[in-house]
Amino acid sequence: MTATTEINNIISEENLVYKKTDVLLDNEMHYCPGCTHGVIHKVIAEVIEEMDIQDKTIGVSPVGCSVLAYNYLDIDWQQAAHGRAPALATATARLMPEKYVFTYQGDGDLASIGCAEIIHACNRGENIVVVFVNNAIYGMTGGQMAPTTLENQVTATSPYGRDCASTGAPMKISEMVSLLPGTRFVTRQSAETAGAVRKLKKAIRKGFENTREKKGLSFIEIVGTCSSGWKLSPTQSNEWMKENMFPYYPLGTLKDE
Amino acid sequence: MGDVRLMKGNEVIAEAAIRCGCDGYFGYPITPQSEIMETLMIRKPEDETGMVVLQAESEVAAINMVYGGASCGKKVMTSSSSPGISLKAEGITYLAGAELPALIVNIVRGGPGLGTIQPAQSDYFQAVKGGGHGDYKLIVLAPASVQEMNDFVDLGFELSFKYLNPAMILSDGVIGQMMEKVELSDYKPRWTDEEIEKISGSWATNGKKAGGERNISTSLDLDSAKQEVFNHKLQAKYRAMEENDVRFEKIACDDADYLFVAYGSSARICQKSVELAREKGIKVGLLRPITLFPYPTKQIQEMLGQVKGILSVEMSAGQMVEDVRLAVEGKVPVEHFGRYGGIIPTPEEVVEALEEKILGK
Amino acid sequence: MAKFKGAIVVDTEKCKGCGLCVVSCPTAVIELARGVNGKGYHYAHMANPDACIGCSSCGLVCPDTVITVYRAKAS
Numbered sequence: 244m245t246a247t248t249e250i251n252n253i254i255s256e257e258n259l260v261y262k263k264t265d266v267l268l269d270n271e272m273h274y275c276p277g278c279t280h281g282v283i284h285k286v287i288a289e290v291i292e293e294m295d296i297q298d299k300t301i302g303v304s305p306v307g308c309s310v311l312a313y314n315y316l317d318i319d320w321q322q323a324a325h326g327r328a329p330a331l332a333t334a335t336a337r338l339m340p341e342k343y344v345f346t347y348q349g350d351g352d353l354a355s356i357g358c359a360e361i362i363h364a365c366n367r368g369e370n371i372v373v374v375f376v377n378n379a380i381y382g383m384t385g386g387q388m389a390p391t392t393l394e395n396q397v398t399a400t401s402p403y404g405r406d407c408a409s410t411g412a413p414m415k416i417s418e419m420v421s422l423l424p425g426t427r428f429v430t431r432q433s434a435e436t437a438g439a440v441r442k443l444k445k446a447i448r449k450g451f452e453n454t455r456e457k458k459g460l461s462f463i464e465i466v467g468t469c470s471s472g473w474k475l476s477p478t479q480s481n482e483w484m485k486e487n488m489f490p491y492y493p494l495g496t497l498k499d500e
Numbered sequence: 501m502g503d504v505r506l507m508k509g510n511e512v513i514a515e516a517a518i519r520c521g522c523d524g525y526f527g528y529p530i531t532p533q534s535e536i537m538e539t540l541m542i543r544k545p546e547d548e549t550g551m552v553v554l555q556a557e558s559e560v561a562a563i564n565m566v567y568g569g570a571s572c573g574k575k576v577m578t579s580s581s582s583p584g585i586s587l588k589a590e591g592i593t594y595l596a597g598a599e600l601p602a603l604i605v606n607i608v609r610g611g612p613g614l615g616t617i618q619p620a621q622s623d624y625f626q627a628v629k630g631g632g633h634g635d636y637k638l639i640v641l642a643p644a645s646v647q648e649m650n651d652f653v654d655l656g657f658e659l660s661f662k663y664l665n666p667a668m669i670l671s672d673g674v675i676g677q678m679m680e681k682v683e684l685s686d687y688k689p690r691w692t693d694e695e696i697e698k699i700s701g702s703w704a705t706n707g708k709k710a711g712g713e714r715n716i717s718t719s720l721d722l723d724s725a726k727q728e729v730f731n732h733k734l735q736a737k738y739r740a741m742e743e744n745d746v747r748f749e750k751i752a753c754d755d756a757d758y759l760f761v762a763y764g765s766s767a768r769i770c771q772k773s774v775e776l777a778r779e780k781g782i783k784v785g786l787l788r789p790i791t792l793f794p795y796p797t798k799q800i801q802e803m804l805g806q807v808k809g810i811l812s813v814e815m816s817a818g819q820m821v822e823d824v825r826l827a828v829e830g831k832v833p834v835e836h837f838g839r840y841g842g843i844i845p846t847p848e849e850v851v852e853a854l855e856e857k858i859l860g861k
Numbered sequence: 862m863a864k865f866k867g868a869i870v871v872d873t874e875k876c877k878g879c880g881l882c883v884v885s886c887p888t889a890v891i892e893l894a895r896g897v898n899g900k901g902y903h904y905a906h907m908a909n910p911d912a913c914i915g916c917s918s919c920g921l922v923c924p925d926t927v928i929t930v931y932r933a934k935a936s
Contacts, residue, residue, distance in 0.1 A: 249866070250868045250907075250910055252933070253866055253867065253868040253915075253931045253932070253933045254868050254870060254931050255931070258915075258931040258932055258933045259929070259930075259931055260867075260915055260917055260930050260931060260932045261917040261920035261921070261928070261929065261930035262920075262929045262930075263926045263929070267926055271875055271925075272924070272925055274924065274925075275877075276877035276878060276879035276902070276924075277877070277879030277880070277881055277924060278924050279924065280924070281923075281924025281925050281926065282921075282922060282923075282924050285924075285926045297708060298707045298708050298709060298710055299707045300707070301572075301705050301706070301707065303568070310720065311720075313716045313718065317708065317714060318707075318708050318714060319705035319706065319707055319708050319714050319715050319716070320705060320714075320715075320716045320717065320718070321567070321568060321571045321705050321716075321717040321718075322598075322716065322717060322718035322719070322720055323564065323567070323568075324564060324567075324590055324591065324594050327560065327561070327564035327567070327591070330556070330560075330561040330562075330564035330565045330567075330568060331564055331565065331567055331568030331571065332568060333554070333561075333565055333568065334524060334526060334552075334554075334565035334566065334567075334568035334569035334572075334576065335568045335569065335571065335572055335705075337524070337552045337554065338523055338524055338552055338569050338572050338574050338576075339572055339706055339707075342706070342707055359557055359558060359560075359561065360557070360560075360561050360564070362557075363556075363557035363561065434922070435881075435922070436885060436918075436922065437885055437916070437917065437918035437921040437922055440921040440922060441921065470879075476880070477879040477880055477881055478879075478880050478881065478883075478884050481881070481884075
């Protein structure tokens, strides 16, 4: 048997172990090569499929790179104004308590312009899942400084490195929201390895299960990369993230009640 | 006779919301409209009809909660006063851009800035000419009585669902704070899921139907060609409103030589001014626009063969007068009279202004 | 000798050549092609198919979900 024949024998339906979920649409993603958004989208889609809640899930997309998230997940979506996704999700979850409502927000959207909305949604303990993608930079507008940009990190609006004396320290949002009684599950994950993706999926599944059990707000931060903004290759970005982001934004679950 | 009561305009907005089957109210306190949310909190409609009432952390959050609720095909509303409406402007243009029905109540106070908490009509431009960014229009209803505060809640929802466009009740501190006799509407049940599916199933984001199309609530289209087509669609909708849903009232117009044009509380004052002027032998009538958009342009034009001059009376420095002039196209003199900064004109002042600015010409 | 034999199928036209699958592969199966796809990306492919154990790591980390993974018991 030649090598080619052997591969062809393996590639058959009964041997299938990993394929794209149908909840993920076939549209080609507009994200840059290596962007963490793609992995997170996929994981959410897989959880929706596994929990069989495609007809009951409403996503709220932000302003930022993931503004077009609705092009990729085959569910109903609301596209929010910059930072306001938790407000939309609040009303949606209260008016339709049997549905699964999640916001998908970047660090500029959630931690800067939408700081009031997220803090108060967390404090009220809205029965929603918040997916917070922290890549320490504004992606869509061209790599400007975010509230989560690390000290001395070079961005388009901190060209000499972030000066914390002037701009404040990088905000640890998960730590902040974990202090609020309204949050039930607060975790910080990543998606750079197969193991990390598996853990992320468990966390997102737990978030949606909390919604089902009407437990309140689940906050899932994902430390991710922005290779275009960081001006590194996707693989270098992962290394930079591990070296610089993980020490400041340690992975793990901060709260699980 | 139905349920007749003596009530404040603001309280009536709350009562009318519950009775018309409203699903959700999201607000933030601001004078002079706080009684709307206070009344709702006392009434606790969640126990009675299931209506959700929530005090948001800001006007910005409140209008975006409205956006979320409206996206679900629910009847949702908010209320505020001038500075708060400025904060809501972003959300309002998103609602218009996403073609979502919603009701926004503005109990106007004097500005600019923090201004005063006294009544004014200085938000006319903001309500009918935009307020937020982009080419959009609101359906704007201007009540002149507590009864109309009641009636326009249901009408506002009806029109906003008819056109899939946000509607605004543009009132002011006079009508909001005034107590008057009102016949409250009968209770209508909130829409069931089946009714929502029938009415709004083609766009409501309440879960993708198995085997059906999914819905997306968005005002974004990065393709300019599509965005232009969408804008044409919006404009066609606004023209249809102008064609079919202009509302107005004419008082003592049949034999009028002169005309007041005034809305809301100014129209109430002008009714007295009409009487006072006629006692002096000046035959003046009143045209009261009830919809400020769509505006009764044609109805003003129809008076042009008859009247020799028009006075636009508003509690502003002169905003609606521009629309009167656009209607009149220079054919007769059009002047503005107004008090502002929270001052309410007297009927006598209005007659004096008519004599001085129109008859004196 | 591995217990499992694996194989992957890459949707090469959708692949953006980010290379995250390459570094995620525990058995160094995947490389970026010298050739390019319609968008000009050096797409991922099985350069060393015999080493594939069908672990799915590449599929999991792929941001564009262009990798399908198969696994059979080694004969």
